[in-house]
Amino acid sequence: MQIEASALSVERGGRVIFAGLGFQLAAGQALLVKGPNGAGKSTLLRALAGLLPLAQGEIRINPPAEARLDHDDFGSIRSKIMNVIGSKNLERDSGEKPGSTFSHPARAELCHYIGHADALKPALTLAENLSFYAALLGGGDIAPALARLGLAGIADLPAGYLSAGQKRRAALARLVAVPRPIWLLDEPLTALDATSQTVVGDLMQAHLNSGGLIVAATHAPLPIAARDLVLGRPL
Amino acid sequence: MSQKPQPQKPPARPSPLSALLVRDLRIGRRIGGAVSMGVVFFLCLVTVTPFAVGPDQALLARIGPAILWIAALLATLLGLDRLFQGDAEDGSLDLFLMSETPLELIVLVKCLAHWLLTGLPLVAASPIFGLMLGLQPAELARVVASLIVGTPALTLLGAVGAALTVSLRRGGLLLAVLILPLSVPVLIFGVAAAGDPVVGFKTPFLILCGLTLAAVALTPFAAAAALRHGVD
Numbered sequence: 001m002q003i004e005a006s007a008l009s010v011e012r013g014g015r016v017i018f019a020g021l022g023f024q025l026a027a028g029q030a031l032l033v034k035g036p037n038g039a040g041k042s043t044l045l046r047a048l049a050g051l052l053p054l055a056q057g058e059i060r061i062n063p064p065a066e067a068r069l070d071h072d073d074f075g076s077i078r079s080k081i082m083n084v085i086g087s088k089n090l091e092r093d094s095g096e097k098p099g100s101t102f103s104h105p106a107r108a109e110l111c112h113y114i115g116h117a118d119a120l121k122p123a124l125t126l127a128e129n130l131s132f133y134a135a136l137l138g139g140g141d142i143a144p145a146l147a148r149l150g151l152a153g154i155a156d157l158p159a160g161y162l163s164a165g166q167k168r169r170a171a172l173a174r175l176v177a178v179p180r181p182i183w184l185l186d187e188p189l190t191a192l193d194a195t196s197q198t199v200v201g202d203l204m205q206a207h208l209n210s211g212g213l214i215v216a217a218t219h220a221p222l223p224i225a226a227r228d229l230v231l232g233r234p235l
Numbered sequence: 236m237s238q239k240p241q242p243q244k245p246p247a248r249p250s251p252l253s254a255l256l257v258r259d260l261r262i263g264r265r266i267g268g269a270v271s272m273g274v275v276f277f278l279c280l281v282t283v284t285p286f287a288v289g290p291d292q293a294l295l296a297r298i299g300p301a302i303l304w305i306a307a308l309l310a311t312l313l314g315l316d317r318l319f320q321g322d323a324e325d326g327s328l329d330l331f332l333m334s335e336t337p338l339e340l341i342v343l344v345k346c347l348a349h350w351l352l353t354g355l356p357l358v359a360a361s362p363i364f365g366l367m368l369g370l371q372p373a374e375l376a377r378v379v380a381s382l383i384v385g386t387p388a389l390t391l392l393g394a395v396g397a398a399l400t401v402s403l404r405r406g407g408l409l410l411a412v413l414i415l416p417l418s419v420p421v422l423i424f425g426v427a428a429a430g431d432p433v434v435g436f437k438t439p440f441l442i443l444c445g446l447t448l449a450a451v452a453l454t455p456f457a458a459a460a461a462l463r464h465g466v467d
Contacts, residue, residue, distance in 0.1 A: 113330070
């Protein structure tokens with residue numbers, strides 16, 4: 001699997017955030033997006049996740065034959081889309097399948113997006129929050145994910161009582177609970193203590209080793225080998 | 236409009252939509268207030284009306300269905316601005332957009348959860364409030380039947396307004412202004428089915444059913460489009 005972004009340009013509120021941005025990322029590689037505040041790091045991640053429209057440019061995801069797409073989880077996603085959309089679009093959809101480019105919604109379904117907001121409901125327990133996202137995003141068992149991030153002991157606590165670092169870890173637990181090949185991480189280490197930073201670093205390294213891709217925006221150094229993409233000053 | 240049937244559930248894991256329904260019902264139950272606020276608002280309106288109109292029992296019984304319907308409409312609009320706002324603020328909406336489940340179905344399920352939490356208690360309370368306005372048992376049954384069919388349409392129309400005002404901090408007033416004109420047909424046929432002695436029950440009731448079915452079929456698309464547009 002490979003991400004190919006060319007000549008990306010994103011506008012927000014009529015202002016160009018960045019333009020002419022391009023990069024390539026192959027399986028097992030990580031890209032570190034750096035730059036001053038307001039340079040468009042988060043904007044780039046949201047655009048990659050399909051949450052912001054591109055003013056110009058193209059994001060292509062090229063899955064090679066042996067990619068993790070053949071994995072059950074991702075195969076069932078496509079069949080489910082076809083089920084839901086119905087038979088009329090199915091032909092168009094399956095006509096697209098042999099080609100190498102995924103359409104925009106399919107891209108979002110290959111990505112994990114960990115944004116600034118942790119997407120936790122304060123009234124629900126940690127386990128309830130996570131099992132909902134596992135069901136929504138098409139994942140499996142949440143117990144290993146909670147254990148991996150050291151949250152097993154507080155799984156029954158309402159998310160409203162958690163500290164900032166615990167909430168961050170709960171958001172990151174989605175990465176483990178639901179297998180998806182592309183991780184888009186916005187400041188993943190914010191509020192994490194040293195131990196948790198190591199755990200998350202190990203997770204990222206394991207993801208890369210198994211052929212995943214990571215695009216992370218951060219000011220802090222990440223404990224993985226990564227290429228840098230430095231965004232300029234805001235216009 | 237062939238999107239109504241629920242998607243095939245994968246055997247192993249819970250369906251995303253049922254998980255969403257359970258989540259929203261749980262949140263509503265734990266936070267509290269969602270159920271009681273609508274009913275108490277309903278009660279306030281119904282209690283105050285006899286003081287304003289006067290103690291004329293015949294007049295109250297005649298305008299009773301209309302009062303109940305106005306109260307139901309306003310009580311439904313009361314909490315609707317929060318329908319998507321919480322999810323937009325805490326980032327859940329981003330994850331809805333990144334799931335394989337179509338946003339239209341997610342909107343529909345969120346409306347169902349909202350109606351179960353706010354609309355259904357109103358319907359359940361309406362016979363008691365009808366008695367307070369001096370309605371006859373036959374009229375009470377008509378009011379309940381019209382409300383149970385009509386309030387889902389109000390919730391669904393309100394969802395469009397909630398989606399349009401999702402990024403506004405105080406969107407409740409704008410939502411009411413946007414949605415009131417759209418809910419007028421529901422109100423007209425709802426009140427007619429509930430208590431119009433001339434046109435009878437069947438015709439307005441069937442039109443009300445049609446309005447609700449049209450709302451089920453159309454509003455999720457409008458609300459989902461508004462949410463996609465507003466997400467940045």
